[in-house]
Amino acid sequence: SLLREMRESLKEGIIPVGIFNDRELYELEMEKIFTKKWIYVGHESEIPSAGDYVLRYIGEDPFIVNRDESGEIRVMLDACVHRGVRVCRAEKGNASHFRCPYHGFIYKNNGNLIGMPAQQHAYNGLNKKDWGLLAARCDTIHGLIFACLDKETPPLEEYLADSKYYLDLLFGLQDEGLEVIGEPQRWIVNANWKVAAENFSGDAYHLIFLHHSAYEVGSSPFSMLANMNGEQILAGNGHCVDISLDKTEQVIEMPYWNFPQEIVDTFRLDRLEPKGLEIVRDSKEMLGNIFPNSSFLLMTVTPERDLPPVPFISMRQWRPKGPDQIEIWNWFLMFKNTPQEFKEASYRAGSATFSLAGIFEMDDSMTWETITQTAGNRFAKNHLKLNFQMGMNGMGKAKRDEEWPLPGIAYYPRYGEGNQRYFYESYVNTMLDDEE
Ligand code: FES
Numbered sequence: 001s002l003l004r005e006m007r008e009s010l011k012e013g014i015i016p017v018g019i020f021n022d023r024e025l026y027e028l029e030m031e032k033i034f035t036k037k038w039i040y041v042g043h044e045s046e047i048p049s050a051g052d053y054v055l056r057y058i059g060e061d062p063f064i065v066n067r068d069e070s071g072e073i074r075v076m077l078d079a080c081v082h083r084g085v086r087v088c089r090a091e092k093g094n095a096s097h098f099r100c101p102y103h104g105f106i107y108k109n110n111g112n113l114i115g116m117p118a119q120q121h122a123y124n125g126l127n128k129k130d131w132g133l134l135a136a137r138c139d140t141i142h143g144l145i146f147a148c149l150d151k152e153t154p155p156l157e158e159y160l161a162d163s164k165y166y167l168d169l170l171f172g173l174q175d176e177g178l179e180v181i182g183e184p185q186r187w188i189v190n191a192n193w194k195v196a197a198e199n200f201s202g203d204a205y206h207l208i209f210l211h212h213s214a215y216e217v218g219s220s221p222f223s224m225l226a227n228m229n230g231e232q233i234l235a236g237n238g239h240c241v242d243i244s245l246d247k248t249e250q251v252i253e254m255p256y257w258n259f260p261q262e263i264v265d266t267f268r269l270d271r272l273e274p275k276g277l278e279i280v281r282d283s284k285e286m287l288g289n290i291f292p293n294s295s296f297l298l299m300t301v302t303p304e305r306d307l308p309p310v311p312f313i314s315m316r317q318w319r320p321k322g323p324d325q326i327e328i329w330n331w332f333l334m335f336k337n338t339p340q341e342f343k344e345a346s347y348r349a350g351s352a353t354f355s356l357a358g359i360f361e362m363d364d365s366m367t368w369e370t371i372t373q374t375a376g377n378r379f380a381k382n383h384l385k386l387n388f389q390m391g392m393n394g395m396g397k398a399k400r401d402e403e404w405p406l407p408g409i410a411y412y413p414r415y416g417e418g419n420q421r422y423f424y425e426s427y428v429n430t431m432l433d434d435e436e
């Protein structure tokens with residue numbers, strides 16, 4: 001099969017293009033990956049009060065993510081247990097109960113079925129306790145809500161493995177935590193979800209060419225080539241982190257991602273060990289992918305000519321909508337304890353670059369779509385093998401960074417495709433059920 005071929009060829013850094021647009025594989029991904037792994041669905045700050053809810057997706061299934069009367073966060077399948085009708089009628093809101101529009105079953109916002117019309121005539125004797133909304137497991141890290149549909153999957157913290165260190169580093173900088181600015185944006189791109197996840201896992205290489213024009217118009221304050229120096233980290237369970245961190249350049253013109261000093265003063269830098277502090281002070285961008293399809297990005301960009309460079313933080317879910325389509329969900333987050341004008345400036349910076357109308361985003365989408373088209377065409381599907389060999393067997397500059405003192409296995413500089421190979425190794429092993 002395609003998967004067995006892939007597992008063999010991946011040892012040589014080669015992947016058959018067919019995996020990027022295949023209906024059968026897609027169905028198996030839903031089964032083996034999306035109903036088993038932890039998936040990011042939103043942030044606590046989107047549902048601050050009891051009863052607040054938002055509608056989110058895990059794979060193809062819609063879920064109500066809410067805060068019940070007792071303040072607990074819940075993730076529940078948006079489907080009535082009577083006939084499967086969707087009970088949540090809006091994208092977000094506040095509700096003490098969800099009432100099914102078909103026959104009127106009523107669920108409390110903790111998912112318990114509490115009644116139905118003409119109960120004594122129609123459903124007397126039903127044990128309502130057995131018939132609540134189906135619940136997913138959920139847990140949070142720095143307010144980021146993750147959900148999982150499998151009871152056997154290890155707890156979130158264990159699942160995150162070495163990526164947890166880097167999530168703590170970035171999202172734990174301020175005691176007050178983070179909040180989502182505005183609404184998460186969402187839009188459709190005709191691309192396979194793996195292409196996007198792979199890109200955020202560590203494709204620094206495409207910055208040089210695809211995003212050259214974005215650099216040319218001055219959207220990044222940093223030199224593009226210096227930005228290629230940095231660590232690409234295999235962070236356990238298929239998670240990847242990619243940090244630009246220049247070992248050679250002595251002068252860091254814009255420390256702390258150009259956060260204003262008064263904001264840097266609120267950061268708990270005292271909690272960081274030397275190397276962690278160095279990342280926060282000296283790195284120019286930081287991104288990664290939590291396997292399978294949750295990505296994060298911190299970058300400092302100039303939103304418009306003559307405006308100063310501002311850092312923004314984006315969380316993403318590459319929501320699969322078929323073998324050749326994703327809905328991109330894009331949340332802009334910022335530390336709570338920052339001035340309102342700063343939050344707005346950060347939102348503008350993110351919108352100008354990484355959003356539906358963002359100049360980086362449009363570059364990326366165009367290429368991701370054609371990969372997916374290629375993968376769906378008959379000749380390419382059967383014959384095209386893709387090269388992922390950068391950083392292997394002396395090809396490319398990336399070498400194992402033996403001195404890396406933080407969690408994960410690191411490679412330096414960013415001229416490598418080790419992160420992508422790692423993502424696909426985890427992918428193919430998960431799909432073939434191999435845990436070795
Ligand atoms: Fe929901 Fe019948 S389908 S009450």
Ligand code: FE
Nearest residue numbers: 206211360364
């Ligand atoms: Fe890009």
